[in-house]
Structure formats: structure tokens, C-alpha cells
Amino acid sequence: MATRIHLRRTLPLLITLIAGVLIILDFFVSGLPVSSQSVPILSKWATIIWGFAMPYSVLTLVIDHLKIIKKQTPGRWYYSIWMLVLIALMLYQGFTEGTGGDLYTELFTYMAAPVLSTVSGMLGLYALAASFRVWHARTPEALTMIIAGYLVVLGIIAPIGEIIWPGFGPLANFFNDYVFKAERTVFYIGTSVSAILLGIRTLLGYETYYMRVED
Amino acid sequence: MTQFLPYLQAISAVLTIGTLSFLYGENPYYRWAEYTVIGIATGNWLMMAINAIQNAALGSLLAGEYHVIIALILGVLYFSRFWGMPWLYRYPIATLTGIGLGLMIRGQPGVVIKNIVGVMWPMTADVSGIGAVLGALSLILGLSYFTYTKEHKGFIGGMAKTGRYFIMAFIGQRFVGEVSVYITVLIGRLSELVNYLLGRGI
Amino acid sequence: MTESDGIWSKILNLDRRIITIVAVLLIVWPLVKPIGLPIVVNKYTYQVHDLIDSYPEDTVVFIDNAIGLGYFGAMGPAFIDVLTHMTSKNFKIVCFSGLTPEGPITFWKCWNAVPKELTDNYEYGIDYVYLGFMTGGESTMIKAAENLHDLFTYDYYGTPLKDIPLLENIGNYEDYDIVLYCTSSEDYRGMMYRIWGETFKTNLILLAQRAVVPVNMIDAGLIKGYVRGLRGAAEYELILKRPGAAIAQLDAVSMFFIWMLGIVAIGNIAFFMRKREAKAG
Amino acid sequence: MAIVPFWLQGRTASSIMTILLFLFTVYLTSQARKGKFKTHIRELPAYDAIEEGIGRATEMNRPVFWATGDKGTLFNELAPHVLTSFAGLRYISELCVKYGAKQIVCVGGTKGGGADLLPYVQAIIDEAYTAGGKPGETEGIVRYIASEGSAYGAGLQGTITRENPAAVMIIAPFGDNMIPPAEAAGRVGAISIGGGARYGGSMDHHYVAFCDYWMICDEYFTFGALLTHEPATEAGIAIGDYTKWVLIALTALGFLFLQLGMPFIKNFLSMG
Numbered sequence: 005m006a007t008r009i010h011l012r013r014t015l016p017l018l019i020t021l022i023a024g025v026l027i028i029l030d031f032f033v034s035g036l037p038v039s040s041q042s043v044p045i046l047s048k049w050a051t052i053i054w055g056f057a058m059p060y061s062v063l064t065l066v067i068d069h070l071k072i073i074k075k076q077t078p079g080r081w082y083y084s085i086w087m088l089v090l091i092a093l094m095l096y097q098g099f100t101e102g103t104g105g106d107l108y109t110e111l112f113t114y115m116a117a118p119v120l121s122t123v124s125g126m127l128g129l130y131a132l133a134a135s136f137r138v139w140h141a142r143t144p145e146a147l148t149m150i151i152a153g154y155l156v157v158l159g160i161i162a163p164i165g166e167i168i169w170p171g172f173g174p175l176a177n178f179f180n181d182y183v184f185k186a187e188r189t190v191f192y193i194g195t196s197v198s199a200i201l202l203g204i205r206t207l208l209g210y211e212t213y214y215m216r217v218e219d
Numbered sequence: 220m221t222q223f224l225p226y227l228q229a230i231s232a233v234l235t236i237g238t239l240s241f242l243y244g245e246n247p248y249y250r251w252a253e254y255t256v257i258g259i260a261t262g263n264w265l266m267m268a269i270n271a272i273q274n275a276a277l278g279s280l281l282a283g284e285y286h287v288i289i290a291l292i293l294g295v296l297y298f299s300r301f302w303g304m305p306w307l308y309r310y311p312i313a314t315l316t317g318i319g320l321g322l323m324i325r326g327q328p329g330v331v332i333k334n335i336v337g338v339m340w341p342m343t344a345d346v347s348g349i350g351a352v353l354g355a356l357s358l359i360l361g362l363s364y365f366t367y368t369k370e371h372k373g374f375i376g377g378m379a380k381t382g383r384y385f386i387m388a389f390i391g392q393r394f395v396g397e398v399s400v401y402i403t404v405l406i407g408r409l410s411e412l413v414n415y416l417l418g419r420g421i
Numbered sequence: 422m423t424e425s426d427g428i429w430s431k432i433l434n435l436d437r438r439i440i441t442i443v444a445v446l447l448i449v450w451p452l453v454k455p456i457g458l459p460i461v462v463n464k465y466t467y468q469v470h471d472l473i474d475s476y477p478e479d480t481v482v483f484i485d486n487a488i489g490l491g492y493f494g495a496m497g498p499a500f501i502d503v504l505t506h507m508t509s510k511n512f513k514i515v516c517f518s519g520l521t522p523e524g525p526i527t528f529w530k531c532w533n534a535v536p537k538e539l540t541d542n543y544e545y546g547i548d549y550v551y552l553g554f555m556t557g558g559e560s561t562m563i564k565a566a567e568n569l570h571d572l573f574t575y576d577y578y579g580t581p582l583k584d585i586p587l588l589e590n591i592g593n594y595e596d597y598d599i600v601l602y603c604t605s606s607e608d609y610r611g612m613m614y615r616i617w618g619e620t621f622k623t624n625l626i627l628l629a630q631r632a633v634v635p636v637n638m639i640d641a642g643l644i645k646g647y648v649r650g651l652r653g654a655a656e657y658e659l660i661l662k663r664p665g666a667a668i669a670q671l672d673a674v675s676m677f678f679i680w681m682l683g684i685v686a687i688g689n690i691a692f693f694m695r696k697r698e699a700k701a702g
Numbered sequence: 703m704a705i706v707p708f709w710l711q712g713r714t715a716s717s718i719m720t721i722l723l724f725l726f727t728v729y730l731t732s733q734a735r736k737g738k739f740k741t742h743i744r745e746l747p748a749y750d751a752i753e754e755g756i757g758r759a760t761e762m763n764r765p766v767f768w769a770t771g772d773k774g775t776l777f778n779e780l781a782p783h784v785l786t787s788f789a790g791l792r793y794i795s796e797l798c799v800k801y802g803a804k805q806i807v808c809v810g811g812t813k814g815g816g817a818d819l820l821p822y823v824q825a826i827i828d829e830a831y832t833a834g835g836k837p838g839e840t841e842g843i844v845r846y847i848a849s850e851g852s853a854y855g856a857g858l859q860g861t862i863t864r865e866n867p868a869a870v871m872i873i874a875p876f877g878d879n880m881i882p883p884a885e886a887a888g889r890v891g892a893i894s895i896g897g898g899a900r901y902g903g904s905m906d907h908h909y910v911a912f913c914d915y916w917m918i919c920d921e922y923f924t925f926g927a928l929l930t931h932e933p934a935t936e937a938g939i940a941i942g943d944y945t946k947w948v949l950i951a952l953t954a955l956g957f958l959f960l961q962l963g964m965p966f967i968k969n970f971l972s973m974g
Contacts, residue, residue, distance in 0.1 A: 012306045016313035024324070026697050031325040031620070032717055035705040047564055048571065049290035050318045051275050051557035053311045056294030058268035058522075058556065061775075062261055063298065064817040066851050083250055087258035094262025103266050103525060103553075104577060107221045112263055114227035115234065117490040118408060119256035122238035123852040124491045125405020127878055129242065130885040131398045132444055132677075133437035134912055136684045138888055140692040149391030149910070150386050150685065156392035157678050161399045161632045161652060164675035166461045170262025173461055180392070182350035183357045185636040187389030189334040190361035191903035191919055192637070195326045197945050198807060198920035200720075201938045202782055203320040203725045210934035211782060242441050245860050257850040260523075267522035267554040272661075275555065278574030300818075312776070320561045326615030328723075329716035330643065332971050333619070335642035335949060339956045339968045355957040358490060359950050366796055367924045368943045370744050387910075390918070394907040397878075398494050398681070399674065400605075400630045403651040406448055406673045409495020410666065413452045437889070607904035608779075619716075 017209045024207040066091070090115075155179065228415060235412050357385040429695040432687065440684060451672035457671055465634045466656040469626060469646030473506055475580050476598060482507055483565070483597035484516040485613075487604040488527040498654035498667040500603050501530045502535035503628060506661055508539040512599075514549035515591060517573070519561055520609050522554050525577060538665070546585050551628040553577035559697040566594040566621045594621040618643030628653075710796035714973045719945075722835060726941045733969035734933035741936040748873075748895050749928050751915040754796045755869030755893040764868035764892075765804040767861070768794055769847075769883065770819050771874030772812045772854050783899060784819070786926035787874035792826050793929050794871060799834030806865055810854035812849035812877070817849050829854040844882040862886040862969075871915065873925070876905060880912075897922045 028110055030039035069084035097108040141147035158165025159176020166173050205211040237252035257279055258335040272294070279287040305391030338358050340351035360382030363375060413419075488496045507514065518524020528551060532540065543549055552573045555561050563571040569592050575581050582588050590596065600623045604615050610627065618626045618638070627635075628648040638644050648657070651674070654667035708717040722807035733739035759766045768791055774784035791807065798805040809823050810816035824844050831840045859882035862870060870887035872880050875898050887894040896909035897917025906918035917925055920942070927935040958965035 012309065016309040019310065019313040020317035020320070020356050023314055023319035027318060027321030028325045028720070030735045031713075032720075033705060034711065044564075044567065044571070045286050046314075047283075047319050047557075047560035048275070048279065048287065049293065050286075050315055050560035051555065051564060051572070052272060052287065052290040052351070053294045053297075053315055054558065055268050055272040055556040056239065056297045056311065057315075060297040061849075062265045062268075063301075065261060068817045068846075068849055083254040085237055086251070087254045087261075090255060090258025091262040091265070094259060094266060098262070098266035099746075102579075103263075103270060104246060106265075107223065109526055109529065110221055110224060110227050112259055112490075112523075114224075114231040115531065116256045116259040117247050117493065117526075118231040118235040118412075119238050120490045120852075121259070121404050121408035121494055122235050123253075123256075124401055124878075125408060125494070126238070126242065126401075127881045128405060129441040129444055130437075130881050131394075131401065131908075131911070132681055132684075133440045134881075134885045134888055135394075135398070135681065136435070136440055136688045137433065137437075138912065139685050140689050142692075144346025145384060145387040149387040149394075150689070152388035152391035153395040154682060156633060157395050157399070157682060160463070161395065162675045162678040163458045163460045163671055164679060167458060170461075173463075177463070178346065179388075180351060180633060180639070181636050182354040184389050184392055184633070185640065186338055186354040186356075186358035187361050187385055188635060188902075189338065189358055189637045190365065191389075192334055193331050193362060193946065193949060194365045194919035195899060195901050195903055197942050197949075198329050198923045198938075199901065200324055200327050202728060202923065203324045203940055204724055205731070205934055205938055206316065206782070207320055207324070208727065208731075209349070209937070210727070210731050212802060228492075239445070241856065242438060242445075245856070249856075253853050253856065257853060261850075264522045267525070268556060271554055271556045274553065274574050275557075275572065279571070281574070285613075312781075316779075316781075318560055319558075322563070322612075322615065323779075324720060326610075326619050328719040329619040330614050331949070332715050332719065333641035333643060335953050335956075336968055336971045337637055337642070338953060339960050339965075340640075342961050351544050351957075355953060357955055362946050362950050362953075365919050365921070366943045366946055367743050367921075368561065368741055368940050373817065382566070386918075389906045390910045394635045394911045396631050397907060399632055399678070400492070401878075402448070402677050403630075403674060404492055404494035404679075406452070407497065407651070407666075408668045409445070409449055410452045410670055410673075411693070413449060417453070437885075607900065607902045611901045 021207055021209065024203075062091075152179070232412055232415055235408060357382075361385050361389075427695060427698050429691040429698065432691040433695065434549070434608065444677060444680055445523045446674045447676040451676055452669070455669045456672045457668075458675055460652075460655050460659060460668065460671060462656040462659055463634070463649065463653075465639075465647055465649065466486055466660065469648055470506070470660050472624075472626070473503070473599070474510070476510070476512070478511045479513055480510075481513045481515065481591055481596055482599045482601055484514060484601045485562075485565075485603065486518050486524050486528045486531075487520040487602070487606070487609060488526060488531075489521040489523045489605065492605040492630050493527055493530075494670075495650045496605060496628060497531055497534075498651060498665065498670070499628055499648045499657065500527075501534045502654050502657040502661065502663075502665065502667070502690075503648060504531060504535050505663060506657070507537060508535055508543060509661075511548070513587060513591075515552070515569075515597075516549070517552035517565065518554045520558065520604060520606060524554050525551075545669060546580070547587055549586055550587050551577045558609065559616060562612060562616040563620075565610045566616060566623075568593060578674050594623050594673065597623060598623050599626060600628045601628065605630040614638060614643045637664065712973055715971045722866060723941065723945065726944070727938065729938040730941060731934045734937040735787035739937060739940075741940045743924060743936065743939060746917065746925060746928065748897055748915040748917045748921070748922060749925055751893065751895050752794060752869075752871065753797055755871070755895060756794065756801050756803050759894060760801040760803040763804075765806045765865055766794065766798055767806045767808070767865070767867035767870045767883075767887075767892070767900075769808040769858055769872060769874065770810060770816065770823065771876045772816075772851050772879045773877045774812060775811060775818060775877035783875035783922070786922065786929070788822060789926060789929040790871070790873045791823065792830060795827055795830030796834065799831055799836055805843050806861065806867060807844045808847050808858055808861055809844060809854055810857065811849055812851040812854070813880070816846065816854065820844070820846055851877065851879050855882040857888040858883035861891070862890060866890050867892050870894040872898075872909075872915070873922075874898060875900065878905070878908065880905065881908060881912065884908065886889045888912060897925060899923055 026039050030043040072084045073081045155176050159172040234252045237248045241249040276287050293311045321415045342348045363378040364382040502607045610685050617623050625644045626646040627644045630650045632652040655671045658665045772912050774780040809820050848854045870892045894913040896913035896916045899920050899922035909916035927939050
């Protein structure tokens with residue numbers, strides 16, 4: 005029983021600790037033989053291992069859709085077939101002509117690009133519709149939020165602002181150069197400090213997050 | 220230029236309108252466009268990943284650095300779920316987590332400290348002087364809002380409540396900034412569609 | 422009069438489809454018939470243009486083009502304009518794509534959009550080279566900064582790196598005079614600030630999708646310049662005096678925001694009037 | 703290759719910060735585990751709103767909606783965020799069983815990321831319902847939507863529009879695919895609670911704009927501490943606070959001394 009736990013919990017934690025400490029050590033005291041040779045190897049490994057995460061995700065996606073086809077879920081299974089056909093088509097083109105091939109690029113540029121950009125664009129339209137219904141100055145803070153939004157639109161984003169009143173540009177840039185700069189720093193400090201502390205807890209094994217989930 | 224180009228350009232216009240039709244409501248035309256992009260994007264994604272692994276590993280193997288084989292084995296362990304030993308996937312994750320956290324822990328404090336130094340400007344007697352004071356003040360007040368172990372009462376409460384105004388102003392400008400990003404993407408796409416429909420060529 | 426059938430409640434419960442379809446029409450109108458509203462150039466666009474202009478011929482530029490197709494409309498025109506400026510000054514360009522596998526497709530789409538008279542005398546392998554997509558995120562950035570030849574075996578077309586004349590004396594961050602990062606992902610920018618800004622202290626220029634400039638990173642000295650999305654592209658085209666796609670599209674941005682600021686104002690008026698009616702009623 | 707320590711590499715200030723954070727984490731976590739170090743965490747409006755939302759859903763006999771984040775998987779750096787959202791799901795499920803509210807749990811992700819979260823979510827729901835004495839009622843609660851970003855966002859929007867929930871909880875590592883469900887929540891008049899600690903607060907403006915209650919910047923980690931009361935997490939929140947107060951003091955003093963012509967703080971910090 006002990007080896008089972010060591011294999012599933014202690015050894016992976018040890019790997020995380022050793023890899024993390026080596027990389028931090030190489031930054032603090034550069035030139036140490038143990039870390040200066042191992043860090044280039046570790047970053048090489050990370051690049052390769054990261055590459056395998058993508059085929060794994062694609063495989064889970066394909067298995068997921070094969071189940072849908074087998075169960076003939078109404079209203080979804082023929083779309084899944086169409087999707088798998090397109091994946092196969094891209095793989096065939098990729099292996100025969102290579103990813104630089106004319107048809108491969110055109111397939112992507114004229115069949116994937118339009119939908120991807122339109123979907124991102126529609127997020128903006130949802131945000132527009134929601135801002136009409138939700139963005140109300142119920143509290144002084146909400147009023148500050150709306151005024152800042154108007155100022156940045158007219159001063160920095162849309163050229164129409166400087167046509168209505170040329171003063172919008174300098175005013176918006178003043179706030180962006182000093183106040184919004186400091187608030188962006190506040191958000192970076194807040195999320196960075198928490199991320200560093202979470203990272204340290206994970207390295208030291210206090211936050212054995214992926215260990216607690218039993219298999 | 221392949222012989223399929225004119226058909227593909229027509230399909231791209233049809234797909235754009237199909238995606239926009241979702242504004243009116245969920246319909247099969249939209250679902251077809253959605254699964255088209257998932258299929259093509261996933262196929263491209265898989266191809267690029269396979270090329271990247273070859274590109275990164277081949278050179279080292281030819282140059283005799285056989286430690287790369289360990290990385291390839293660790294990568295294959297991702298798929299251990301499919302041959303019944305799901306806990307093996309923890310080894311590639313442990314390696315990536317250790318390396319990722321190590322890089323973040325060692326580099327992030329420097330970014331934080333440089334950002335703080337970036338707020339310290341001399342108080343000259345012009346607009347930038349006022350701005351410098353306003354900047355330092357809004358950083359101090361804003362950061363005091365994101366503290367959790369003390370109730371926001373008394374002096375700290377006052378700092379946090381004023382800081383909240385600065386934070387809400389920042390969030391307002393960021394919301395409009397994000398909306399403008401999505402809209403510029405939509406404008407880019409619609410201008411290509413308009414140019415195609417008016418025959419101005421994409 | 423109950424709250425739900427007042428005129429103001431009807432306005433507030435306006436069908437969202439009307440709002441979005443009017444927005445699409447307002448966007449399409451200037452695309453069909455451009456208006457040509459004047460554009461004021463921001464000081465940060467001058468800053469990044471003058472920075473690039475200050476470099477001599479044969480400067481080596483290392484580019485990571487991580488522009489996905491989901492954000493191409495916001496960043497593509499800006500990348501085309503920066504490439505136009507760099508090729509007009511005969512810079513040596515070494516480019517790869519991290520993070521998003523759509524990088525190779527957006528790179529060639531932008532490269533082919535650069536004016537032909539500039540790219541005709543650019544020979545592949547001598548003046549510019551493209552290395553294709555590479556996974557890995559931060560660890561790949563370290564490898565690209567410390568030992569490019571250990572990261573890539575061959576380039577996008579499969580020619581080994583040692584046979585490429587341009588890369589003979591280019592291999593680490595000391596050889597890159599300018600580092601240009603094009604990415605819309607906040608996490609990827611976090612990695613970029615750590616590696617290229619904090620650890621290797623290179624001349625880093627960020628091209629992103631937002632029009633609002635991250636001044637804190639410029640004052641912190643982590644990036645030397647920022648190209649601000651579609652608005653930045655339009656301003657860049659004005660400075661370079663090469664009008665392109667971005668200027669025409671900015672009219673549509675203005676039309677959209679006239680509509681957005683208008684309906685948010687109407688929404689607030691309706692909200693307060695309904696509250697007053699509810700109190701009075 | 704000469705051995706160069708950090709104080710000669712111009713990285714003094716940032717390295718001291720890293721070392722101090724390491725030492726404090728080790729010390730305070732061991733104290734917290736022995737019970738010698740207690741952290742008082744102030745109340746979070748969003749945390750209290752969860753119980754209020756579920757109560758409202760029970761009265762109006764409308765379901766409670768929860769969804770996994772589309773960016774988080776157990777394989778990338780957002781894994782801790784995923785597990786905080788699982789702790790949130792456990793808390794919500796226990797409250798739903800207690801109040802007898804109907805529950806909808808949607809699972810999905812980007813690039814195939816949803817499929818691997820499904821077993822864990824199902825396990826949490828089964829545990830919560832058996833512990834609450836209603837083992838048989840987990841049928842139809844967990845639904846698998848899609849494993850691709852845009853399809854997942856559209857699927858969530860459709861689920862909310864059809865099922866008309868009274869409370870929508872978007873407390874997970876989401877990307878911009880949280881906009882369709884959040885917008886739909888506003889349309890059906892549900893209480894919406896949103897939060898997630900993406901780097902640099904990259905999604906916070908959407909949470910504030912769309913949701914009634916929200917957690918921005920790193921309030922999401924405090925939410926995790928309130929849920930689990932894990933000694934290590936609570937100690938981490940405390941260290942984070944002390945770090946922020948020290949950084950506030952450094953900013954204020956550095957700025958003041960700079961104006962008085964003695965920029966020794968700024969010079970020390972700029973050494974690296």
C-alpha cells in the first residue's frame with residue numbers, strides 16, 4: 005500500500021519540488037553547475053511535454069464526439085460527423101502537402117477564420133445589449149465607472165470623441181497615464197502576489213491540489 | 220491559389236452570415252457554422268502540435284542529446300488514461316507544474332517591484348507633478364481595498380472605500396476597452412465580407 | 422400605474438435583437454461608404470514609431486507572432502503596418518509563433534499584405550526567416566532567448582537551421598536588437614514581461630488588441646513601446662503616410678460607440694424615470 | 703561559467719522578496735496547522751450572496767445554475783482555480799440539498815478540456831446528495847455541454863434561456879466565453895454571482911459589468927479560503943495581506959523620500 009501512495013503522490017510532488025527549486029536556484033545564483041546544466045534540459049522537456057497536451061485534448065474531443073455519434077443523440081450526431089470529417093480532411097492535407105500548402109491555408113482562412121472572428125465580434129454585441137440593461141448609475145461607484153467609460157471611449161478609442169470636443173484626448177490620456185496606470189499596477193500586484201504564494205504552497209506540497217483528487 | 224478558392228470565398232461569406240444568425244436565435248444554420256470551425260481549428264491544432272514536437276525533439280536526438288527521450292516518454296504518459304493507469308498522467312503534469320511555477324516564482328517579484336518603482340516620480344510643478352501624486356495615491360488606496368484579514372472599518376476602511384472608486388473607474392474603462400476590441404474584430408470581418416459582396420476583392 | 426407597463430419599462434425591456442441589429446447596420450454603413458473622420462495620433466504611437474525609426478539598416482528583429490484568428494481584426498492591420506515600416510528600413514526579420522497554432526496562418530496573411538515593392542527584394546533565408554509554430558509558453562521563450570538553435574531543428578519549410586545564412590550569427594537575446602511580441606492573451610503577456618522584460622532586459626515592443634496603453638509597464642521599463650490595436654494601426658498608417666484598411670474601419674468604430682454611448686444614456690434615463698414613477702405611483 | 707550570486711546580478715530586491723515569501727509560507731503554515739496562528743477573513747459580499755440566491759431560488763421554485771470554467775483543466779496552471787470552483791460546487795450542492803432547490807450543473811471547456819472534469823463533478827454531486835440524505839435525486843443534474851469554447855458559451859446561454867434559473871453562479875476560471883451565459887442570466891432576471899482570478903484581472907470587468915455580485919482581482923482565492931478553511935490557504939491569505947501592506951508602505955515612503963531629495967528606497971528597489 006505504501007508504494008502505491010508513494011508512486012501516486014510522493015514521487016510526483018518530489019518531481020515538482022526538484023524542478024521548481026532548480027529553476028529558482030539558477031536565477032538566484034547563476035553558474036552553479038547543478039542548475040546551470042539542468043535548467044536548459046528542463047525547459048527543453050517542458051516544450052516537448054507541452055506539445056503532447058494538445059493531441060491528448062484532441063483525442064478526448066474526438067472520443068467525446070464518437071460517443072455522441074454512437075448514441076445518435078438527437079440534433080447533434082450529424083454535426084459531430086461533419087466535424088470529424090473536417091478534422092480528417094485537415095490531417096490529410098497537413099500530412100500530404102504540409103501545413104504550408106495552399107489548400108491547407110485556404111481551408112483555414114476561408115472556413116475557420118470567418119466564424120472565429122464573428123463569434124468574438126458577437127461577444128461585443130452581447131456586451132452592448134447587456135450594458136443597455138445593466139449599466140445603470142445605481143450607486144456613486146457605478147456612476148464613476150460609467151463616467152470613466154465615456155471618457156476613455158471619447159478620448160482614446162473612438163475618433164469621434166476628439167471631433168466633439170478636442171479636450172477629451174488630453175483629459176483621457178492624463179487619467180490613463182496616472183490613475184489607470186496605478187490601478188493596473190494594483191491588479192497586477194494583487195494577482196501576482198496571490199499567484200506567487202499559491203505557487204510556493206504548491207511547490208512545497210502544501211496545496212496538493214492535483215493529488216487530492218483520487219483516481 | 221487553388222481552383223477551390225472562389226467556392227471557399229463563397230463559403231466564408233455563408234459562414235459569416237450563419238454565425239451572425241445566432242443573434243436572432245439558436246438555429247441549425249449557426250450550429251453547422253460552429254461545428255465547421257471546431258473541426259477545422261482542431262485539425263489544424265493537431266497538425267501544428269505534431270510538427271512542433273518533431274521540430275523540438277528531432278534536432279536534439281540527431282545531436283546526440285538522448286535526454287529528450289525522457290521528455291517524449293513523459294509526454295506519452297498523458298495518454299495513460301486510455302490504457303487503464305490514469306494516475307500516470309501525474310508525472311508529465313508534475314514536471315510541467317514544477318517548471319512553470321519555478322519560472323513564475325522567480326520572475327514575478329521583479330515585475331511587481333518594477334511596477335511600484337514606476338509610480339515614484341518627482342512632484343514637478345506641472346501637470347505631471349499632479350499626476351504623480353494622484354498615481355501614487357490611487358495605487359495606495361486601490362491596493363488597500365484588496366486586503367482581507369482586517370475589516371474595512373476606521374482608517375483602513377476609509378482608505379479601502381476611496382480606493383474602491385479608483386478601482387471602479389479603472390474597471391469602467393477596461394469594460395469599454397474590451398467591447399471596442401470585440402467590435403474591431405467584428406468590423407474587420409464585416410469589412411472583408413462587404414468587400415467580397417461588392418466585388419472589391421478580399 | 423404598475424411598474425411593468427410604463428413607457429420607461431417598455432424601453433428598458435427593449436428586445437436585445439433590435440439593439441444588436443442596429444449596431445451591425447451602423448457598422449456596415451461606413452464600410453460600404455467611408456466617411457473619413459479625422460484621427461488624432463496618440464503620443465505612444467509616435468514613441469514606438471520613432472523607436473523603430475531610430476534603428477539603422479540590417480537591424481535584427483525577433484518577432485513572436487501569436488495573433489490568433491479570433492482577434493485578427495484588432496491586431497492584423499497593426500502587424501501589417503509594423504512589418505511595412507520594418508521592411509521599408511531593410512531590417513532582418515526572424516519570426517516564430519508561440520501559444521496559438523493559428524500563428525503561421527496569420528503571419529503569412531500579414532506578410533502577403535505588406536506592399537509588394539517592399540517585400541519583392543526581401544529574400545527568404547537571407548533577409549527574413551519564419552520558423553513556424555512552437556508549443557511551450559514560458560519555457561519556449563527562455564529557449565528562444567538563450568539558444569534558438571537548440572529550440573528549432575528546421576524552419577517552417579523544413580530547411581535545417583544551420584543551412585539558413587541569416588541565422589548563422591543569430592542565436593540568443595544579445596543578437597536581437599528589437600523584440601516584437603504580438604499577442605492578445607493576458608497570461609502570455611505575463612510570461613513575456615517576466616522573460617523578455619525582467620530576466621533578459623531586451624528592447625521589447627508589445628503589439629496587443631487593446632487601444633488603452635499599459636503605461637505601468639512602460640514606466641516600469643519592461644516594454645519600450647506599445648502598438649495599440651486597430652486604433653494604433655490607423656495612426657501608424659497616418660505617420661507612414663500609407664493609408665490602409667485600418668483608417669477606413671475606424672469610422673465604423675466611431676459609429677458603433679455613438680450608438681453604445683447613446684443607448685447607455687437612454688438606459689440610465691429610463692432606469693431613473695421608472696424608479697421615480699414607482700416611488701410616485 | 704563564473705558563479706554570480708543574485709546581489710551582484712542586480713536582482714537584490716526581487717530575490718529578497720521571493721526568499722521572504724518562501725520563509726513566511728513555511729513558518730506561518732506550520733503555525734496555522736498547529737492551530738497557533740488564526741486568520742480572521744473579512745466577509746465577501748459574493749460569498750454571502752450564494753446562500754441568499756439559493757434561498758430565492760427555492761421560494762420561486764426555479765433552478766440554481768452552476769458551470770465549470772471553460773479555460774480551467776487539471777493540466778494547466780489554472781488547476782488550483784478549478785479545484786476552488788469544485789469547492790464552490792460542493793458548498794452550493796450542500797445548500798441546494800438543505801433548501802431543496804433544483805440544481806443544474808453544466809460541464810464543458812475549451813479544446814477538449816471539459817471531458818476530463820466530468821467524473822470529478824459527478825462525484826461531488828453524488829457525495830453532496832447522499833450526505834444530504836437524497837441519494838436518488840442526482841438524475842439529470844450534471845449535463846455535458848461541449849468541449850470547444852464558443853460552442854460551450856452558446857450551449858450555456860441556451861440552457862439558461864430554456865431552464866430559466868433564479869440564481870446563476872459563474873464562479874470558475876472562465877475566459878470571454880462567460881459573456882453569453884452572464885448576459886442570458888440578466889435577461890431571465892436571475893441573481894448572478896461571478897468571479898475568477900485570471901492573471902492581471904483580465905476578466906474582472908466582465909464580472910462587474912454583467913453580474914450582481916462579483917469577485918475581482920484575487921478575491922477568488924479568499925473565497926476558496928472561506929470555503930475550505932484550509933490552514934495553508936488561510937495562512938497564504940494572511941501573508942498576501944502583509945505583503946500588500948509592506949508594498950503600500952514602500953510606495954508611500956519611497957514617494958515621500960523621493961520628493962525630499964533622498965531617493966534611497968527607489969534606488970534600492972531599482973537595483974533589481
